[in-house]
Amino acid sequence: MMGCQHPNIAGCQHPKITGCQHLVITGCQHPDIKGCKHPNIAGCQHPKITGCWHPNIAGCQHPNITGCWHPNTAGYCYQDYIITEGWSDVNCKEPVPPDVFDGAEEYLRRNQSKDITFVTAYFNLGKFQKGSFKTYSTQTYYSWMKNYAFVYNKIILYTDLEDLAIKFKAERSHFPDNMTRIFLVKQNEFWAFGLIPKIEKIYKQTDYPKWYPNTVMASYSCAMHVKYDLIKRVIKEKLVKTKYLAWMDIGYFRDTEKGTFSLKPPQNIKDDHIAFVQIHKYVDMTPKEIMFSNSVFLAGGLFIGRPEYLLLLVEDYIKAVEKLIAMNLMNTDQQVLYCMYSPKFSFQPRVPIQRFYSKSRLLWFYLGDLCRESSLILVRKKTKLSEVIASSIFV
Numbered sequence: 001m002m003g004c005q006h007p008n009i010a011g012c013q014h015p016k017i018t019g020c021q022h023l024v025i026t027g028c029q030h031p032d033i034k035g036c037k038h039p040n041i042a043g044c045q046h047p048k049i050t051g052c053w054h055p056n057i058a059g060c061q062h063p064n065i066t067g068c069w070h071p072n073t074a075g076y077c078y079q080d081y082i083i084t085e086g087w088s089d090v091n092c093k094e095p096v097p098p099d100v101f102d103g104a105e106e107y108l109r110r111n112q113s114k115d116i117t118f119v120t121a122y123f124n125l126g127k128f129q130k131g132s133f134k135t136y137s138t139q140t141y142y143s144w145m146k147n148y149a150f151v152y153n154k155i156i157l158y159t160d161l162e163d164l165a166i167k168f169k170a171e172r173s174h175f176p177d178n179m180t181r182i183f184l185v186k187q188n189e190f191w192a193f194g195l196i197p198k199i200e201k202i203y204k205q206t207d208y209p210k211w212y213p214n215t216v217m218a219s220y221s222c223a224m225h226v227k228y229d230l231i232k233r234v235i236k237e238k239l240v241k242t243k244y245l246a247w248m249d250i251g252y253f254r255d256t257e258k259g260t261f262s263l264k265p266p267q268n269i270k271d272d273h274i275a276f277v278q279i280h281k282y283v284d285m286t287p288k289e290i291m292f293s294n295s296v297f298l299a300g301g302l303f304i305g306r307p308e309y310l311l312l313l314v315e316d317y318i319k320a321v322e323k324l325i326a327m328n329l330m331n332t333d334q335q336v337l338y339c340m341y342s343p344k345f346s347f348q349p350r351v352p353i354q355r356f357y358s359k360s361r362l363l364w365f366y367l368g369d370l371c372r373e374s375s376l377i378l379v380r381k382k383t384k385l386s387e388v389i390a391s392s393i394f395v
Contacts, residue, residue: 092282092297092341095352097272098312116244116263116304116371118151119234120252121158123187123223129212138164140251146171147253152262156239157182157250158230181239191318192226193219199330211294214332224300224332225321228314235307244269246304252368263371265304266356273354274305274313276337277367287324287339291331297338298353302367309351316340316349323347 122145127137142164148155149171157180159165165182172180187193199218202208213220227247234240244265269275276298285295305313317333320340324330339345341353358366 092353093343093349095349097309097352098350113242114244114265115153115242116246116265117154117156117234117240117242118246118248118263119156119158119227119230120148120248120250121226121230122161122164122250123159123193123226124161125217125219125223128217128220131212142167144251144254147255147257148172149174150257150260151253152179152260154178154242155180156234158185159183160185160187190226190229192222192229195222195225195321195325198325202325202328202330205328209292209294211331214294214335215291215330221330221332224334225317225336227300227333228317231310232314235311240307243306244304245307245310246302247300248368249301252301252365254365261372263368264374266367266370267374269304270352270354271306272309273352274303274309275354275356275367276300276303277363278355278357279363284344285338285342286344287327287329287342290335290338290342291324291329294331294335295338296334297341298334298355299364299367300333300337301364304367304371305351313349313351316347316351320345320347320349 122138122141124138127135130136138161145164145168148168152175155172157165157168159168159182162184165184169180169182196218199221203215203218208215210216215221231245231247234245266275279296279299282297283295285293289295317336317340320336321330324336324339340347340349356367356370357363358369
């Protein structure tokens with residue numbers, strides 16, 4: 001149950017806990033989290049459960065986890081600088097960060113803020129099957145898109161639907177005009193959508209596996225590749241004035257937001273890496289094995305970096321896609337990224353990846369979670385955290 005408020009527990013301070021099952025628990029001892037007494041309640045997250053989030057609270061039974069959100073707890077335990085970086089035994093390529101400052105003087109001269117500019121997009125692909133049981137349509141993305149009304153960051157949107165552009169602008173109309181830029185474009189303007197005929201030919205191979213829509217719908221695959229087109233365009237057209245630039249899927253926020261929040265870089269972000277979420281443990285596979293099994297190593301829904309490094313990533317990504325197509329292989333950007341950093345693919349990326357991973361949060365959205373928490377770190381000295389939590393936490 002998303003956003004449980006423990007209605008029948010006096011003094012409970014859990015404003016938003018994914019999957020909480022404490023709706024009616026007689027005699028809850030949680031008001032200040034001293035000596036929690038829920039050891040044997042089905043669904044309780046407190047005893048000694050892997051993935052618990054309360055490391056340094058007196059009497060709490062959540063021993064080794066980062067990021068507690070109990071605002072009135074003695075010994076508030078949010079750990080500012082402890083962010084778990086992926087599994088330690090990853091055997092993927094770890095390129096040495098290049099010296100990008102030669103020729104990047106313009107970025108270096110700028111008085112850049114440490115904020116993030118986000119690029120997002122929606123291209124009309126019609127209604128399509130997602131996985132075995134779901135169907136996505138424009139209306140699906142409309143409903144998720146509304147949450148951008150609460151994101152207090154600069155957002156650049158590209159779309160081929162005028163109606164969506166108008167609605168997106170209206171949703172963000174309460175922000176200053178310079179916080180939102182919208183570009184109405186056509187699919188045939190981009191390298192990615194020009195790949196449709198080649199990818200269709202690959203997907204029509206009789207032995208090619210059917211993963212909906214990844215390896216069935218060539219236009220969906222291209223809509224994933226176009227992220228890198230757009231990042232490149234934003235940089236080349238000098239639309240970004242912040243230190244960090246990020247891609248964020250138009251459907252990244254799936255819950256109903258209720259208050260304005262901002263997103264800041266994670267506290268320990270590495271400026272010469274690109275930040276991604278690591279979804280699964282890395283397994284050495286060939287490009288064919290990766291593509292055919294629809295495997296995911298890094299999530300493509302949100303990634304963050306400095307523009308000069310993102311430009312290198314994009315250039316490498318485009319070359320990798322072309323090389324994979326020549327091998328009669330394709331899937332989405334997530335599988336391409338897996339291939340790029342696999343030692344079994346004869347390709348050398350130039351930019352290292354900073355991997356973020358959590359054993360106890362919803363992994364696909366974990367990086368956005370960290371960006372929210374970084375924002376809270378900045379405001380908590382000025383505002384009571386309990387006043388910020390309800391509208392800002394993203395679990």
